[in-house]
Amino acid sequence: GDSVTQMEGPVTLSEEAFLTINCTYTATGYPSLFWYVQYPGEGLQLLLKATKADDKGSNKGFEATYRKETTSFHLEKGSVQVSDSAVYFCALSARGYQKVTFGTGTKLQVIP
């Protein structure tokens, strides 16, 4: 079945550091890929998405590129802020299916 594997957390970075959170997936066909973010005490929010190979999703300074050859969708940001502290979930949905498969989440803590 479909699955998403993302790096274990927590990840602790200093403000303005470069961020990478790794995500790889297993799925048949060409799924859509997502990154969701969950701030403390809130629900998950869609951060960015990509629907086909080599697409780059971007939002709020975050980027992720759909790499079919490596089945990866790594999240990056050039300079993190304290306000980026949250849990980040990588996810996929198979083409034509409404169910979304989520990774286990990676907690990011940014310290001043």
Place this chain on the structure above:
Amino acid sequence: DAGVIQSPRHEVTEMGQEVTLRCKPISGHDYLFWYRQTMMRGLELLIYFNNNVPIDDSGMPEDRFSAKMPNASFSTLKIQPSEPRDSAVYFCASSFHGGESYEQYFGPGTRLTVT
């Protein structure tokens, strides 16, 4: 749009009591999902509906859990009787069947504590 609305935001109840969680999806969305989130098990899909009809309830933990969607703008998740191990944050999410991808929009969640 107001987004997905859930109520109550917090619920504290005693073991054995009935608990009802409520959700109003985004207008025009035709899919509705119920999730449970705990530290131990992460985010779990419990059940989802399409056009008010339950499609997959394989994630419902046991018969104490039931969910209904009487119309396109309202759904409930009921636990009876509740147990301490049901303590978790319950999320409702909705999505629209259209376009290239099926991103889900989450509500703020209901934090349930069963003592």
